[in-house]
Amino acid sequence: MSLALLLAAIALAAAGHSTTSAQRWEPPAGARFQYQLESSARSHTATGGIDVGICRAPPSGGSCVRPQVFDIDLYADGRISGNDHTVNRAAVNAIHRRGGHAICYISAGTAERFRPDYRRYVRFDRRIGHRLLGKPFSDRFSNEYWLNINNGRGQRDFVLRRIAARTKRCADAGFDAVEYDVVDAYAQGRRVTGWRIRAHTQLMFDRALARIAHDNGLSVGLKNDLGQVPKLESRFDFAVNEQCFQYAECTNNPSPGYKAFTRDGKAVFQVEYRIPPSRFCVRANRLGFSSIKKARDFSLDAKPWRPCR
Secondary structure (H helix, E strand, C coil): CCCCHHHHHHHHHHHHHHHCCCCCCECCCCCEEEEEECCCCCHHHHCCCCCCCCEEEECCCCCCCCCCCCEEEEEECCCHHCCCCCCHHHHHHHHCCCEEEEEEEECCCCEEEECCHHHHHHHHHHHHHCCCCCEEECCCCCCCEEECCCCCCCCCHHHHHHHHHHHHHHHHHHCEEEEEEEECCHHHHHCHCCCCCCCHHHHHHHHHHHHHHCCCCEEEEEEEHHHHCCCCCCCHEEEECCCCCCCCCCCCCCCCCCHHHHHHHEEEEEEEECEEEEEEHHHHHHHEEEEEHHHHCCCCCCCEEEEEE
């Protein structure tokens, strides 16, 4: 099936959720956000493990502030739900009751062993001669594998079908937006991923993801992929970034940075792990980013949460 036909089929499947861009919620620039993909806190079981009442003072001092936008996993943490397949409607509803909005986290570029549809990836990989699952994502995240998004044996079509199914679950659960993670395999190279992905192939894949989100009535965030921001910004409603201050990638020198997003009044949700707020918050605030400090070990529990403003 060609990419055009595949996207047409996805659009038809999502017709019940389709909406115009005017009806989609789009996060405003400067909105405070929280990034919480993990939880073992039994005290928050009623809200799917998410601390929807978290409140912290920014580094500059003053009263505590609360997130307006929560970026959370599609599924409740198994330590709370007891399984790998409970869609976290409880968290979405709790966030909405407080007047906030929920972004649905999905890893688009990796196959994660702990997901309920992982066996589908394994079966397809075997069927096509092990040309789908690549190297482990990293030493820290060794239980997920880089995906081959070339389409010589239908890999990209398969992955997009799986992502479309997950995205529909996000929409059905009431999420307002979606973040697709790991969408820059081309920039990592074959030695890291196990696959040779061209920049054009990545653009096709990322644009298809944006279309899937919009066909489901969700706004969509571009995760990292700084090198392709100028070609992708018009398709995405906001950006999510990790560690661009640590690696000096946030501005337009030497990379394009997020100038295109901020110029168009779009939110840039940004998180640092390894450097203290004193090294990035002033610059983040000046650039109009919604930046936060999370745990040094890359865990994404509710705390620590240090918003720059």
